[in-house]
Amino acid sequence: MAERAFRFGRARHLVGIAGLPPVARGTVGVIVLNTGLMHRVGPFRLHVDLTRRLNALGYPTLRFDLSTMGDSGASAEAGSREEQIRADVRDAAALLAGHAGCTRFVLVGLCRGAQSAHIACSEAGVAGAVFLDGYIYRTFGFKLRHYLPRLLSPARWHGFLARKLRQAVEPEEVTFGSVYPPREQVRGELVDMLARGLRLCFVYSGGIGEQLNHPRQFRECYGRGVADHPALHMDLLDGTDHTYTLLCDRERLFGHVEGWLLERFPPTG
Structure with a gap:
């Protein structure tokens, strides 16, 4: 399996690392978005370890820096940050489509990266998402x-x-912290994602105890229509920290993500 560095995008302003295992056409590509101001490597190389594990299972991957983050520059386009994120994900999908033949994509993001993935789930070709410590409300x-x-x-x-x-x-x-949109807005967007056939995986760490303190809170927050939807999976990994620093915690996380992907989006061929 080869990893390749790319400068790509509509203004050749984005930088990312693609893992391109030999796969049959039709296997979903996994796009990992950077976390806040941290570049594509992820906290304690979390994104590197995750993408290489997924490559070993046969999934093409791309971990990259969104515009103006990490090594990526600005596109010089006018538009909101949300529009910029969507355009960056379109560019990332085009890269994997060209080099691995992917036509469907799963987005992965931690914390701020999960919020970016939430925004980009409106893009054509996005078939699912893994939200690590994504939106949750008290x-x-x-x-x-x-x-x-x-x-x-x-x-x-x-x-x-x-x-x-x-x-x-x-x-x-x-x-300093992120400002969440209104809960009903996020709930409505999740309802829309599920109605469009997206498959969603929410994994929460034990490191956000000031925001989430029980698995049932997800249902309390978004209602049964979202929480009990067959296309949605949610888990709380008690005892882990926000960035999965310990190897044993990282193994728990990777096991959940790999198991979900293999069940929902098995590699073809």
Whole structure:
């Protein structure tokens, strides 16, 4: 199996690494989007390890940097960031189509990369997506599970009061994070994806406990029509961190992704 570096795209501004195993025409291509400001290698080489594992199973892959991220430049086109992401994914799909004969594609993204994949799922040829720590919203159930044990624990009250005292005398810490679109918007977009026949895999790590604290929260968040849809798979990998730093955690993640792909999009030939 060969890996090749490419400069590609409508303005030859995108940079990526393609894994091109000898495959029969019709096998889906897997496109891995970079995570936030981190380039295509992924956190602790997560994307490198994942794509090479998928190559060994017979899947052509491309891990690349979106416009203005990592080694990729700007296209000099006017348009919103969402339009830019969709155009970048079209360019990535065209590359795999030309070099591996792929006509269908599965997008993979972690965190901000999952949000980019969510945007690009509207593109023709996208047949599925793997969202790693993708969109999830706090629900009433989340708040019950989070706050009730704390309200009943004297030790928790002591810690809470100590934090409040520190905050009263220390300057507020500036934090940066992504701004989610409204939950109903995301739910509507998921409904549309499923109606168009996309197959979706949501995998959440144990590293987002401040946002997700039980598997049933997915159903609480999006409703049974989405959560129980036969084309959607969701799992929570308790005990793992957000970037799957430990090898044992990484193996758990790769096992889930590989199993889902082999079931939903088996290699042809």
